[in-house]
């Protein structure tokens with residue numbers, strides 16, 4: 001995929017700015033508009049039972065989960081359905097959904113899925129990238145439509161979109 005110099009510089013500037021703000025105590029996640037993909041249907045979701053899927057491609061695992069409590073960016077009638085990438089922002093280990101939060105077993109970082117994936121314990125310093133969702137009201141189909149933040153270890157984070 002050819003990437004214009006302007007687009008590359010815009011992406012790099014967004015990433016550098018986000019990292020600087022994060023270190024200063026602010027969080028700004030660059031939003032990458034990947035292609036929308038159907039990942040679930042509302043009628044199939046059960047509270048606390050995550051559904052795994054690959055997004056934005058087969059190399060990036062993610063989870064969709066119905067939390068049973070309202071969440072920032074939550075969709076569905078209870079605003080409690082959210083999705084996140086499954087790679088820890090510390091060193092890329094896979095996270096698991098456990099007791100209402102995402103937990104990384106490598107160095108025990110914990111992320112709050114009701115607060116945009118905020119890290120509140122452990123070695124990670126960046127939020128778990130959230131995947132914005134959209135629901136088709138008539139069918140209940142749930143679509144993933146982008147990634148807010150940079151997926152750990154993904155070279156193409158800045159080159160897509």
Ligand code: FES
Pocket residue numbers: 088089090091092093104105106107108109122123124
């Ligand atoms: S890789 Fe997840 S806490 Fe270190």
